[in-house]
Amino acid sequence: MKAVVYNGPGNITVDNVEDARIEQPTDALIRITTTNICGSDLHFYEGRTSMQPGTVPGHENLGEVIAVGAAVVRVKVGDQVCIPFNIGCGFCENCERGFSSACLTTNPPKAGAGYGYPDMGPYRGGQAELLRVPFADYNCLVLPEDAVEKAQDYVMLSDIFPTGWHATRLSGLMPGESIVILGSGPVGLMAAYSARLQGAAKVMVVDRHPDRLRLAESIGAIAIDDSTGPVVPRVMELTDGRGAHRGAECVGYQAHDPEGQERPNMTLDELVESVRPTGGIGVVGVFMPQDPAGPEPMEREGRLPFDMGQFFHKGLTMASGQCPVKRYNRHLMELVREDRAHPSFIVSHELPLDEAPQGYAHFDARDEGWTKVVLKPAA
Numbered sequence: 001m002k003a004v005v006y007n008g009p010g011n012i013t014v015d016n017v018e019d020a021r022i023e024q025p026t027d028a029l030i031r032i033t034t035t036n037i038c039g040s041d042l043h044f045y046e047g048r049t050s051m052q053p054g055t056v057p058g059h060e061n062l063g064e065v066i067a068v069g070a071a072v073v074r075v076k077v078g079d080q081v082c083i084p085f086n087i088g089c090g091f092c093e094n095c096e097r098g099f100s101s102a103c104l105t106t107n108p109p110k111a112g113a114g115y116g117y118p119d120m121g122p123y124r125g126g127q128a129e130l131l132r133v134p135f136a137d138y139n140c141l142v143l144p145e146d147a148v149e150k151a152q153d154y155v156m157l158s159d160i161f162p163t164g165w166h167a168t169r170l171s172g173l174m175p176g177e178s179i180v181i182l183g184s185g186p187v188g189l190m191a192a193y194s195a196r197l198q199g200a201a202k203v204m205v206v207d208r209h210p211d212r213l214r215l216a217e218s219i220g221a222i223a224i225d226d227s228t229g230p231v232v233p234r235v236m237e238l239t240d241g242r243g244a245h246r247g248a249e250c251v252g253y254q255a256h257d258p259e260g261q262e263r264p265n266m267t268l269d270e271l272v273e274s275v276r277p278t279g280g281i282g283v284v285g286v287f288m289p290q291d292p293a294g295p296e297p298m299e300r301e302g303r304l305p306f307d308m309g310q311f312f313h314k315g316l317t318m319a320s321g322q323c324p325v326k327r328y329n330r331h332l333m334e335l336v337r338e339d340r341a342h343p344s345f346i347v348s349h350e351l352p353l354d355e356a357p358q359g360y361a362h363f364d365a366r367d368e369g370w371t372k373v374v375l376k377p378a379a
């Protein structure tokens with residue numbers, strides 16, 4: 001099969017690799033029709049993870065079931081399915097509690113597995129013609145009758161729409177409240193979109209890329225350009241001097257100031273300052289336990305100086321982590337099916353698989369207009 005292959009930092013190619021196949025009776029084999037490049041793919045692209053050369057990336061996958069193992073009873077050949085980026089088993093203690101993001105059996109001794117990602121188990125990704133899906137009955141979201149027509153909407157159920165939604169849930173957002181979202185990349189935009197769908201009264205989105213900020217405004221959020229001045233005073237001004245009820249971190253450990261200086265704790269500090277007392281902060285931007293290329297010795301061990309004093313003084317709460325996609329994807333699918341949500345508004349480019357290297361390069365450079373890249377391996 002053809003697949004995107006990671007060869008090293010800044011170096012990906014589209015090569016012929018061994019076909020994905022059914023390995024366990026609980027597997028399904030998917031012919032990928034739509035697969036996205038994710039912002040978190042840029043971490044390995046930039047050499048900021050321990051990803052092994054030869055890995056096939058891709059964890060935002062949608063396609064058609066072309067084979068199932070003997071023990072698969074629910075999912076059928078011919079089904080159109082969207083695959084959560086988490087690989088859960090469905091029967092461990094954490095999966096049972098709804099934390100498919102912390103499955104105990106699919107990547108032991110760690111908690112949590114995923115496709116084509118460092119430290120997430122031996123599973124190849126879906127930026128390829130074929131994908132093996134373990135525990136298919138648990139992991140496949142079977143899509144409705146409009147699956148092909150709305151593929152660009154439904155593919156967002158694999159990661160970024162649920163992840164954006166999760167950020168708002170972690171923050172504790174209630175209808176009528178305000179929320180400040182740091183980062184207007186795909187996940188930040190999905191968090192803003194989710195906050196609007198959940199009835200937030202005021203949604204503020206911070207970024208510095210005009211194309212991303214325009215998209216935020218297109219869904220009714222207030223765009224704050226942090227290249228034109230500090231963020232906190234503007235949030236205060238927009239919230240009668242009190243701060244936002246809620247905050248969402250959608251940037252992660254490679255946060256940098258408008259001059260390009262990397263400051264991994266910048267967004268957390270801004271949230272502690274701009275969320276009002278007793279408010280909540282949801283963190284879905286990726287932070288790493290080890291970051292060998294980090295700017296400071298502490299940060300190389302995943303440690304960030306953090307304003308614990310203000311955090312405590314204000315009685316804030318913070319919750320974090322990868323989204324357990326299965327907690328949300330079925331309901332968000334119904335919002336798409338009923339035309340209440342169209343998360344594909346962020347898609348800027350649809351490319352054949354062969355053009356993945358160009359897609360990575362433009363998305364990584366944050367080139368104007370490259371807001372989200374969708375690959376079509378079957379094209």
Ligand code: ZN
Nearest residue numbers: 038040060159
């Ligand atoms: Zn992703």
Ligand code: ZN
Nearest residue numbers: 089092095103
């Ligand atoms: Zn499990």
